[in-house]
Amino acid sequence: MLNRIIAIAKKELKQLSRDTRMLFIIFFFPVVLLIIFGYAINFDVKHIKIAVYDRDKSDYTREYVNGLISSEYFDLITYVQDESEIKRLLDEKIVQAVVVFPNDLSRKLLSKQEVKVQYLIDGVDGTTASAIQNYVNAATYSYSIKLTKEYLAVTGKNSYVPIDLQPRFWFNPELQSTKFLIPGLMGMILIVTAVISISLSIVREKERGTIEQINVSPLSSFEFILGKTIPYIFISLINATIVLVAGYILFGIVIQGSLFLLLFGTLTFLFAALGLGIFISTVADSQQVAFQAANVTSLLPSFMLSGFIFPIETMPAAIQALTNVTPAKFYVVILRAILLRGAGISAFWDQLIYLGIFGTVFITLAIIVDKRSKGKQ
Amino acid sequence: MNSIEVNNLTKKFGDFTAVDNVNFTVKQGEIFGFLGANGAGKSTTIRMLIGVLEPTSGDALVGGYSIMKQPEMVKRNIGYMSQKFSLYNDLTVAENIRFYAGVYGLDGKKYQERKTWVLKVANLENMENTLTSSLPGGIKQRLALGTAVIHEPKIVFLDEPTSGVDPVSRRNFWDLINDLSAGGTTVLVTTHYLDEAEFCNDIILINAGKLVAQGNSKELKTNYIKNPILEIETDRTVDSLEILEKEKWVGETSIFGNYIHVILNDDTITEKNIIKLLQEQNGINVKRVERIVPTLEDVFIHLIEKDNKQNA
Numbered sequence: 001m002l003n004r005i006i007a008i009a010k011k012e013l014k015q016l017s018r019d020t021r022m023l024f025i026i027f028f029f030p031v032v033l034l035i036i037f038g039y040a041i042n043f044d045v046k047h048i049k050i051a052v053y054d055r056d057k058s059d060y061t062r063e064y065v066n067g068l069i070s071s072e073y074f075d076l077i078t079y080v081q082d083e084s085e086i087k088r089l090l091d092e093k094i095v096q097a098v099v100v101f102p103n104d105l106s107r108k109l110l111s112k113q114e115v116k117v118q119y120l121i122d123g124v125d126g127t128t129a130s131a132i133q134n135y136v137n138a139a140t141y142s143y144s145i146k147l148t149k150e151y152l153a154v155t156g157k158n159s160y161v162p163i164d165l166q167p168r169f170w171f172n173p174e175l176q177s178t179k180f181l182i183p184g185l186m187g188m189i190l191i192v193t194a195v196i197s198i199s200l201s202i203v204r205e206k207e208r209g210t211i212e213q214i215n216v217s218p219l220s221s222f223e224f225i226l227g228k229t230i231p232y233i234f235i236s237l238i239n240a241t242i243v244l245v246a247g248y249i250l251f252g253i254v255i256q257g258s259l260f261l262l263l264f265g266t267l268t269f270l271f272a273a274l275g276l277g278i279f280i281s282t283v284a285d286s287q288q289v290a291f292q293a294a295n296v297t298s299l300l301p302s303f304m305l306s307g308f309i310f311p312i313e314t315m316p317a318a319i320q321a322l323t324n325v326t327p328a329k330f331y332v333v334i335l336r337a338i339l340l341r342g343a344g345i346s347a348f349w350d351q352l353i354y355l356g357i358f359g360t361v362f363i364t365l366a367i368i369v370d371k372r373s374k375g376k377q
Numbered sequence: 378m379n380s381i382e383v384n385n386l387t388k389k390f391g392d393f394t395a396v397d398n399v400n401f402t403v404k405q406g407e408i409f410g411f412l413g414a415n416g417a418g419k420s421t422t423i424r425m426l427i428g429v430l431e432p433t434s435g436d437a438l439v440g441g442y443s444i445m446k447q448p449e450m451v452k453r454n455i456g457y458m459s460q461k462f463s464l465y466n467d468l469t470v471a472e473n474i475r476f477y478a479g480v481y482g483l484d485g486k487k488y489q490e491r492k493t494w495v496l497k498v499a500n501l502e503n504m505e506n507t508l509t510s511s512l513p514g515g516i517k518q519r520l521a522l523g524t525a526v527i528h529e530p531k532i533v534f535l536d537e538p539t540s541g542v543d544p545v546s547r548r549n550f551w552d553l554i555n556d557l558s559a560g561g562t563t564v565l566v567t568t569h570y571l572d573e574a575e576f577c578n579d580i581i582l583i584n585a586g587k588l589v590a591q592g593n594s595k596e597l598k599t600n601y602i603k604n605p606i607l608e609i610e611t612d613r614t615v616d617s618l619e620i621l622e623k624e625k626w627v628g629e630t631s632i633f634g635n636y637i638h639v640i641l642n643d644d645t646i647t648e649k650n651i652i653k654l655l656q657e658q659n660g661i662n663v664k665r666v667e668r669i670v671p672t673l674e675d676v677f678i679h680l681i682e683k684d685n686k687q688n689a
Contacts (some may be wrong), residue, residue: 007479011468018467213463213525215429217480218453 004219012201016231026197028240030189034246037185038178042374046072051095053080058106064117065099067143073135087157092120097121097132109147112169171256171340177305178251182306186243187269187328188299191345194236194270195277195298201228202281203290221370229305235261236270256342265352267335272327272355273298275362302328330354378405378533380563381426385435388421390512395421397586398435403565403579405531408558410577412677418586419567423536426565440532456533458525462538464516466510470501472627473509474524482580495523498553515546522553526562533557535566539573551576571673582677584684594673602671602679603639604628609637609651610665617661620654631678638675 016022028036050068054061068074072078080086089095100118102108108115123129149159164354172179190285202225205211214224247253255262276297284290305319306328311318330351337343345352388396398420402604403409424430426439428448438445442450464473470545472568474495478488479642496502501512511516518538526533535554539547558564566577574580574594581591590601611617618637621627626643635663639651648666654660 003482003484004480007476010479011465011472011476014472015465015467190430208466209459209461210463210465212429212459213457213477214480216427216452216455216457217477218449225649 001223002225005227005230008219008224009230010189012231015074016080016201016235017210022197022200025233026193027242029193031246033185034243034250035187037181037248038246045128045135048097048128048132048135049077050074051074051078051080051086051089051098051101053083053086054344055103055332056101056105060106060109061101064101064140064143067098068136068139071139074139087119090120095122096128097136099214112151115258140221154303176251179253179340180307180336181340182243182247182251182253184306184328184332185334186240186247187306187331188308190236190240190269190331191276191298191302191328192295193239194232194273195280196294197232197235198274198277199280199284199290199294199341200287201232203279203284203287206281207286212222216260217247221367225278227228229278232274233267233270236273237266237275240266253339255331257338257344261345262335262338265331265338265348268352268355268359269331272330272362275292275359275366276327279362279369281365283368298326298328303324305329306332308332319362324354327355327358330358379403379438380405380407381409381437381439381565383422383435384518385433385436386422386425386432386437388418388425388430389433394586396425396432396583399583399588401588401591403563403583404581405563406558406561407563407567407578408554408576409563410574410580411565411583412569412571412574412580413567413583414569414681417583419583420536421586422583423534423565423567426451427457428437429457451484454530454532456526456528456530458521458533458535458538460537461640462521464517464521464524467508469506469508470496470512470520470674471505471508473520474505474527477524477527483528491527491529495520495527496558498523498649514542515549518542518546518550519553521551521656526557530562532563532565535564537567537569539568539570547573561585571677574673582674582680584681585688589680589684595677597673598671601676605641605643605646606631606669606671606675607639607640607648607651608665608669609655609663609669610635611637612664613656616659617655620659620661621651624654626650629682631675633674638669640675640679 052061052065054065062344065076069076078089080089080098085098086098089098098120099346100120102116102118105115105117119133121129121132121136145161145221152159175183205214244253277294280293284293301323304310305312305323305326307323308328311331312323315323334348337347342348357366379402381401383399383401384401386396387394399418411419411422418518421430425432425444426437426442428451429441431448432445438444440454442454444451465476468476471492474492478484478491483491486519496505499516501507501516501520509520512520522533522535524539535644539550542550547570554564554566555576566573568574577594579591579593580681582589582597590597593599609617609621614632614637615637618630618632621637621639622630626641626646627638628642630640631638648668651666652663656663
């Protein structure tokens with residue numbers, strides 16, 4: 001039995017080595033996705049372009065602006081000379097925010113009165129706008145504290161801040177979105193390449209008629225499927241390694257947890273993904289149909305519903321239930337736990353069970369469909 | 378000794394009966410021809426005999442194993458080659474041989490021995506690293522047969538193995554089939570080339586899922602057509618055919634190139650009657666009229682037309 005399985009696996013690898021189109025899908029696709037998601041899609045708000053309309057032109061306003069632009073969050077584009085320019089700058093998207101200092105700012109500060117500083121923020125992109133608001137708040141808050149301290153020092157009193165908020169972000173201290181994206185990306189790459197490659201490789205035998213010779217041989221369906229699957233498991237593991245290495249080199253993502261658990265979780269995920277691929281191969285009769293079906297069932301759900309980009313917790317209940325159609329959802333939880341938090345199996349054992357159920361359901365369905373189609377041709 | 382025994386084999390797809398209560402036996406080491414038009418039920422019968430399609434009722438023993446109860450044992454003991462060559466075009470010759478040897482569990486010395494044999498029968502010695510896709514059709518077909526019998530099965534099924542290959546390759550291929558048979562292998566072959574049927578020891582003909590004739594080629598030619606057959610050659614083939622078909626004593630007619638074959642209903646009709654009818658009454662120049670032994674083609678056309686009339 002082992003010899004027969006090896007014969008199939010070897011044959012599969014040789015065929016694959018001559019199939020440039022497939023090799024392209026398997027190895028080039030992940031690289032492209034990594035580059036797109038790693039660099040092009042970046043949810044971090046940095047280098048916000050601002051303009052300053054300084055009607056006070058004092059040490060205070062200069063110090064305040066210096067405070068903003070000394071961080072990497074703000075870039076000072078220009079000083080505005082009159083009000084009409086503000087509209088133009090925002091309209092033409094030359095800047096994302098404009099700070100307006102009133103002309104009585106330094107006078108009011110010296111006389112210990114409250115000062116109102118106006119921020120005009122481009123609100124078209126709500127996420128970016130609220131991020132800008134947060135940064136501005138933080139910067140203004142710390143400058144205010146500094147002024148308070150100076151004032152108290154002058155008057156000979158100790159400074160006293162009743163509650164000082166000190167937030168620390170665990171697991172991803174700089175809140176880099178790539179750290180959040182890479183696990184989801186890895187899930188998506190693995191499921192797409194696994195489902196496409198296994199379903200195409202089985203359907204190709206149907207399409208070319210070679211499956212007939214296999215059916216007449218003493219090979220059992222189990223041996224055939226296993227022999228076909230083994231090469232793709234190895235290829236998927238190679239792909240996973242590529243993503244992890246690229247994640248480390250390009251985005252500085254270090255695997256926090258156990259490598260063994262990572263391998264185990266990945267194999268469980270591949271079981272589910274290949275189960276889906278095998279099921280597709282039993283219902284599809286041509287490579288074209290299989291390719292479409294594989295794309296629709298793997299790429300789309302793993303992108304939209306896996307929690308890869310859009311958090312599942314904020315989806316409506318019906319959509320949340322729908323997210324269970326993709327094994328990538330469970331794998332993303334596992335990956336984030338291992339890669340980012342270094343968590344042990346207690347953090348995701350339930351996800352492993354879901355993956356196991358998913359794979360078993362689809363392989364059972366595949367067996368049922370396969371049995372039914374026999375005796376009909 | 379019988380290699381294959383088929384008993385009341387029936388296959389229904391819904392309301393359609395593809396194979397209807399078929400019985401026949403195939404002797405060890407013979408070349409058995411399985412004839413019928415496309416859709417007559419040949420492939421369905423073969424697919425049941427090789428254990429990939431379950432019969433609706435009836436059974437068959439193939440190499441002593443029941444196709445109903447022991448399809449896995451049947452598969453181990455047969456070879457199969459279909460009209461679509463089951464070779465992997467993106468593998469080399471050697472890789473294809475290696476793969477099928479692996480599937481049938483051949484290794485070591487046995488594998489080397491069989492590989493050499495397959496390369497020899499396919500005329501591919503020193504070409505084992507050629508991609509299969511670049512081989513000519515005739516060679517591919519021999520390689521397909523070679524790999525189908527790499528495990529030296531006692532029985533081999535060939536489903537229209539020669540469709541779409543040139544006459545010389547067909548001839549070479551039949552030499553290979555004869556060699557296998559001489560070596561004691563039972564060969565069951567489906568074809569619709571009637572000249573190939575002449576090479577078979579025994580022949581069966583099926584039509585609309587039913588067995589309509591069986592025997593060797595000599596028996597078929599003498600047992601199924603009792604009435605005399607005349608072969609007629611004239612200047613105007615089609616006109617002659619129309620005139621002949623109006624006569625009561627003409628049973629069936631068919632055209633073979635420039636010749637017309639006529640099966641007569643009446644023993645008293647002779648060559649003279651034909652000449653009189655065509656030449657004297659209709660002014661068609663008759664070049665030749667001759668009483669002939671029926672060809673297999675005459676027999677099959679006769680049988681199938683008779684069967685279709687009965688079914689209608």
